[in-house]
Every structure is written in structure tokens, then in C-alpha cells.
Amino acid sequence: MVGRGSSVYANDVLGGEVVLVTGGGSGIGLATAWAAVAGGAAGVAIAGRKGHRLEAAAEVLVERGEAEGYDCRILPVVMDIRHLASVESGIATVIDVFGRIDVVVNNAGGQYVSPAEDISPKGWRAVVDTNLTGTWNVLVGVFAALDAAAPDKAALRGLRCVNVVADMWAGMPHMAHSGAARAGVVNLTHTLAVEWARYGIRINAVAPGIIVSSGLDSYPAPVRAALPSIAAACPTGRGGTESEVAAAIIFLASSGASYVNGAVLRVDGGSSLRKGIELSSFFPPHPAIPPYHSAPFLADKYGAFIQASRL
Numbered sequence: 217m218v219g220r221g222s223s224v225y226a227n228d229v230l231g232g233e234v235v236l237v238t239g240g241g242s243g244i245g246l247a248t249a250w251a252a253v254a255g256g257a258a259g260v261a262i263a264g265r266k267g268h269r270l271e272a273a274a275e276v277l278v279e280r281g282e283a284e285g286y287d288c289r290i291l292p293v294v295m296d297i298r299h300l301a302s303v304e305s306g307i308a309t310v311i312d313v314f315g316r317i318d319v320v321v322n323n324a325g326g327q328y329v330s331p332a333e334d335i336s337p338k339g340w341r342a343v344v345d346t347n348l349t350g351t352w353n354v355l356v357g358v359f360a361a362l363d364a365a366a367p368d369k370a371a372l373r374g375l376r377c378v379n380v381v382a383d384m385w386a387g388m389p390h391m392a393h394s395g396a397a398r399a400g401v402v403n404l405t406h407t408l409a410v411e412w413a414r415y416g417i418r419i420n421a422v423a424p425g426i427i428v429s430s431g432l433d434s435y436p437a438p439v440r441a442a443l444p445s446i447a448a449a450c451p452t453g454r455g456g457t458e459s460e461v462a463a464a465i466i467f468l469a470s471s472g473a474s475y476v477n478g479a480v481l482r483v484d485g486g487s488s489l490r491k492g493i494e495l496s497s498f499f500p501p502h503p504a505i506p507p508y509h510s511a512p513f514l515a516d517k518y519g520a521f522i523q524a525s526r527l
């Protein structure tokens with residue numbers, strides 16, 4: 217008997233399937249791995265760079281799964297998504313153990329906060345390689361492995377991919393590397409949704425706003441201190457939770473979304489409709505340069521126009 221009511225979905229929403237979650241050892245990825253267990257998956261592979269973190273997460277998933285009566289094998293897979301060889305070897309392990317992959321969640325990612333002009337070439341590469349190239353590596357790695365697993369692209373049929381991006385609709389000030397990479401992933405999602413539909417693959421994305429997750433612990437103290445007020449400024453007045461993002465991911469992976477392809481589901485409480493994630497307060501205006509983006513300046517320069525357009 218599976219299922220003890222941990223999921224907002226039916227216990228068999230992913231019944232008997234195999235799910236690969238990158239970054240599954242922490243935060244949103246771990247919540248997604250748990251949601252897959254609670255959705256009846258037969259196997260969940262969690263991938264990341266740090267073996268000890270993955271082992272600890274696997275233990276939590278196994279213990280909680282057993283306690284709640286779910287029947288799911290957990291496989292920790294050490295994999296650095298920045299490197300294709302590492303991705304290929306990790307995916308080969310998943311297929312060796314489970315024989316297939318039905319759902320891929322490209323959740324691994326991250327960035328650091330910096331004014332654009334201070335991002336070093338190495339820092340730019342690290343963030344773009346992680347978020348854009350890393351997602352690409354996993355997508356093409358899974359495609360190639362499943363293509364090799366059976367003739368006529370049979371093993372690709374029914375594959376679902378969900379890419380985790382970010383609230384970058386109005387740019388990502390002070391995270392230029394990440395904004396560019398995430399926008400690239402959105403475009404990749406659109407492109408592959410069209411190109412790979414003929415193989416029976418669906419590919420969608422989830423764009424979280426501020427999510428109260430372990431990932432935020434890696435930010436410097438002043439950024440962490442400001443996050444509650446940034447989250448509170450969102451129309452729903454709070455940050456999201458890891459399981460709220462996981463629920464959106466599971467929906468897109470499920471047959472409930474069987475006609476959803478190339479979508480980007482915003483899980484941000486509406487914050488992207490208000491403005492971009494605003495980290496400017498950590499980088500005050502240059503003392504010698506007037507704050508050209510400030511409201512008084514706009515009022516001076518465009519006040520008459522704004523006034524006129526309101527009439």
C-alpha cells in the first residue's frame with residue numbers, strides 16, 4: 217500500500233516511474249524528490265556534486281518514505297552538471313540501476329550577488345556553465361542515453377523534462393550572469409518543446425520567485441537580512457516554500473499536464489508582475505553620479521509626459 221496523504225496529488229501521480237532530480241540533495245530539489253516519492257515513483261535519483269550531502273538526503277528520503285508506507289528506491293548520484301563527461305557517467309548509473317528515466321528535473325543551479333561590472337570572467341563562466349550549459353548537458357545526456365537504450369527512439373517516448381529557472385522577467389539586477397543564463401534556459405525550453413515533441417517528449421519550466429530554501433543560506437548576511445522585506449513586497453506578501461515549487465514541478469511532470477509543452481510556470485506569488493527581484497539596496501548609488509533611475513529624476517524628466525498620459 218502506498219500513500220499516506222503527504223502529497224497534494226494522487227498517490228500514483230508518478231506511479232512506478234523513474235525520476236532524476238539534479239540538485240536533489242537540498243532545498244527545492246530535495247522537496248521535489250520527496251514529492252516524487254509521495255507521488256508513487258518507483259525510483260528517484262538525486263544528483264549533485266557533494267556525495268555526503270546526497271547520502272544524507274537519501275537517508276532522509278528512505279526513512280520518511282518507509283515511515284509513510286511509500287515504496288521507492290533512492291539513488292544518490294555524484295554528478296557535476298558543468299561537465300558533460302560527469303553527466304554522462306551519472307546518467308549511465310541511473311539507467312544501469314533503474315533501467316529507464318521518465319522524468320528529468322533540471323533543478324541544480326545558483327549564482328552569487330554582484331554588480332555586473334564586478335563579475336569576473338571566471339565568475340561569469342561558472343554561473344553560465346552551471347545554469348545554462350549544465351541544463352543543456354543533462355538534457356542532451358538523457359536524450360543520448362535513452363536513444364541508445366532502445367531502437368526507434370522508443371525509450372524517449374513519454375519523457376518529461378522540467379527546468380527550474382528564476383524570476384528574471386524584468387532582468388535580474390546584481391545577478392546579470394544568472395539572468396542571462398536563465399533566459400537562455402527559457403528559450404531552450406521553448407525550442408526543445410517544439411523540436412523534441414516529435415519524439416513524444418514534453419519539456420516545461422518553473423520560475424520560482426523568492427523561495428525560503430536552503431539555497432538562500434549561501435548568500436551574505438546583508439542579502440539574507442533583506443530577503444524577508446523583498447518577499448513581503450510580493451503581492452501575496454510572503455516568500456514561497458520549497459514544496460510549493462515542488463508541487464508545480466510534479467504537476468508539469470504529471471499526466472495532468474499532458475498537453476502542456478513549452479510553458480514556463482511562475483511560482484512567485486505574483487512578484488514578477490510587480491518588478492524584478494530588487495537587490496539594489498546593497499549597492500547604493502555612486503556618490504558622484506546622480507541616481508538617474510530614481511523617482512524624482514523620472515518625475516523631472518518625464519513628469520509632464522506621465523501627467524499628460526494620465527489625462
Ligand SMILES: CCC/C=C/C(=O)SCCNC(=O)CCNC(=O)[C@H](O)C(C)(C)COP(=O)([O-])OP(=O)([O-])OC[C@H]1O[C@@H](n2cnc3c(N)ncnc32)[C@H](O)[C@@H]1OP(=O)([O-])[O-]
Pocket residue numbers: 325326327328329330336338339340342343346382425426431432434493
Ligand atoms: C535573490 C533570490 C533569487 C535566487 C535565489 C537562488 O537561486 S537560491 C539558490 C542559490 N544556491 C546557490 O547559489 C548555490 C549554488 N551556487 C554556487 O555553487 C555558486 O554560486 C556558483 C554557481 C558560482 C558556483 O560556485 P563555485 O564555487 O562552485 O565555482 P568556482 O569555484 O568554479 O568559482 C568560480 C568563480 O565564481 C566567482 N564567484 C563564486 N562565488 C562568488 C562570490 N560569492 N562572489 C564573487 N565571486 C564569486 C569567482 O570568480 C570564482 O572564482 P575564484 O575567484 O574563486 O577563483
Ligand SMILES: NC(=O)C1=CN([C@@H]2O[C@H](COP(=O)(O)OP(=O)(O)OC[C@H]3O[C@@H](n4cnc5c(N)ncnc54)[C@H](OP(=O)(O)O)[C@@H]3O)[C@@H](O)[C@H]2O)C=CC1
Pocket residue numbers: 238239240241242243244245263264265266267269295296297298323324325326327346350380381382383423424425426427428429430431432434
Ligand atoms: N530559493 C530561491 O529563492 C530560488 C531558487 N531558484 C533556483 O532553484 C534551484 C534550487 O535552488 P535551492 O534549492 O533554493 O538552492 P540550493 O542551493 O539548496 O540548491 C542548489 C542545488 O544545486 C546543486 N548544484 C549546484 N551546482 C551544481 C553542479 N555544478 N552540478 C550538480 N549539482 C549542482 C547543489 O548541490 P551540490 O552543491 O552538492 O552540487 C544543490 O543541491 C536553483 O537552480 C536555484 O537557483 C530560482 C529562483 C529562486
